[in-house]
Amino acid sequence: MSSTALRSGAVPVAAHASAGNPTGPSQSGSTRTGSAERWGPLWGARPDDWARSEEQQVPGYEEAIRRVDLQPGQRVLDVGCGTGVFLRLAADRGAVPFGIDASEALLTLARRRVPDADLRVGDMQFLPYGDDAFDLVTAFTSVFFAADPVAALRDAGRVAKPGAPVVIQVWGPPERCEIEAMKVVVRPFLPSPPPDAPTTPPLWRPGVLEEMATKAGLSPRGAFNVSFAYEYPDAQTLGRLLVAPAGIARLVGPDREPSVRAQIVAALAPYRTAQGGYRLHNEFRHLVAAAP
Numbered sequence: 001m002s003s004t005a006l007r008s009g010a011v012p013v014a015a016h017a018s019a020g021n022p023t024g025p026s027q028s029g030s031t032r033t034g035s036a037e038r039w040g041p042l043w044g045a046r047p048d049d050w051a052r053s054e055e056q057q058v059p060g061y062e063e064a065i066r067r068v069d070l071q072p073g074q075r076v077l078d079v080g081c082g083t084g085v086f087l088r089l090a091a092d093r094g095a096v097p098f099g100i101d102a103s104e105a106l107l108t109l110a111r112r113r114v115p116d117a118d119l120r121v122g123d124m125q126f127l128p129y130g131d132d133a134f135d136l137v138t139a140f141t142s143v144f145f146a147a148d149p150v151a152a153l154r155d156a157g158r159v160a161k162p163g164a165p166v167v168i169q170v171w172g173p174p175e176r177c178e179i180e181a182m183k184v185v186v187r188p189f190l191p192s193p194p195p196d197a198p199t200t201p202p203l204w205r206p207g208v209l210e211e212m213a214t215k216a217g218l219s220p221r222g223a224f225n226v227s228f229a230y231e232y233p234d235a236q237t238l239g240r241l242l243v244a245p246a247g248i249a250r251l252v253g254p255d256r257e258p259s260v261r262a263q264i265v266a267a268l269a270p271y272r273t274a275q276g277g278y279r280l281h282n283e284f285r286h287l288v289a290a291a292p
Contacts, residue, residue: 022075022098022118022133022159034125035147036102038191042247043082044105049244051083051109057140059228060169060284061086064138067224067288068165070095074135079124079156080142084110087117090136098134100127124152129159136160137291140169141284148198153216160291166218170203172225172283179230179280181267182242185260189251209287218289225283232278235265 043050070076072094078086081099083106091097097117101107107119122128124139124146137160139152146152156166174180201208210220232238239261243249252260271278 022077022129034123034152035145036123038147039145039246040102040104040121042250043101043245044103045247045250046244047083047103047105047109049241050106051085052241053230053245054082054085056228056230057085058089060140060226060286061089063224063226064140064167064169064286065089065093067222067286068136068167070136075133076136076138077127077129077134077156077159079127079137079139079152080145081110081119082106084113084117084119086138086140087114091116095136098129100124125155127155127159131158132161133159134161135164136167137164138167138169140167141171143168144170144203147194149200150198150212150216153213153218157216157218157289157291162291164291165221166213166289166291168209168213168287168289170209170285172227172285173202173204176227176281176283178268178271179282181270182264185263185267186243186246186248186252189248189260190246191251204285209285213287213289217292219292221288221290223285223287225285227281227283230278230280230282232280234276235272235278238268238278239265 070090070093074095075098076090076095077098079100081087081101084099087097087099087110091114097114099110099117099119100122102121102123104121107121110119120128124142125148137156139156143149143152160166171177200212203209213220232241242264243257243261249257268278268280271280273279
């Protein structure tokens with residue numbers, strides 16, 4: 001489940017642009033496909049419902065901004081930008097926002113939220129930007145949707161300026177994520193990874209993200225955890241919003257959706273508040289790495 005994972009069609013890329021040109025083309029003259037074609041239509045199936053959950057991720061975004069000491073005028077790329085919640089925060093601090101996502105439907109909402117941002121449909125493994133273009137690159141709960149996460153991080157490092165921070169966010173341990181009960185319900189419906197996809201251990205384990213970043217040519221600088229809660233006012237809203245991420249409603253189909261919604265609500269019953277709402281605490285692990 002991610003705000004973000006890049007989603008939608010193959011991305012044609014051309015020869016390297018000049019350094020520091022964020023609008024320049026990317027790596028080669030071929031057309032490539034990573035994970036975008038698979039995930040784009042799914043994440044874009046119910047964009048307004050997903051936006052309601054993405055808006056609750058602000059505490060993690062704000063802590064990342066604090067950690068990297070974002071400054072006015074810096075160019076920021078959010079890889080898997082979803083509906084633009086993080087980019088809105090960055091723009092409000094005077095940064096120059098860029099975002100890429102594979103879902104045109106999510107980007108439609110992002111353009112309303114951040115009208116001045118440069119927002120593009122694309123794949124996280126083949127970023128359509130020149131080398132050394134950004135002062136900060138972020139990937140919030142998105143990199144694990146890549147067909148090859150190491151390749152995605154390598155391209156994030158390519159478009160970042162030398163030494164610039166690359167921030168990677170993943171889910172924390174299952175026992176510290178109350179939304180895991182929902183994931184158990186929907187996991188059987190999610191697409192299997194491609195047969196040639198690299199296998200990785202759980203990304204929340206200490207050292208795993210660091211090793212992945214190092215393989216991608218990045219230099220880990222520090223890790224931190226952030227915990228915050230998703231809140232939903234009632235069971236109906238909970239069920240509706242939690243079949244929006246990753247195209248769950250589309251994957252289960254209209255005949256099974258009511259049953260899956262009911263199973264999600266039942267699984268999350270322990271987190272029902274006295275007022276009839278739901279409060280789900282979750283921990284997220286972050287790694288800050290430096291671009292080569």
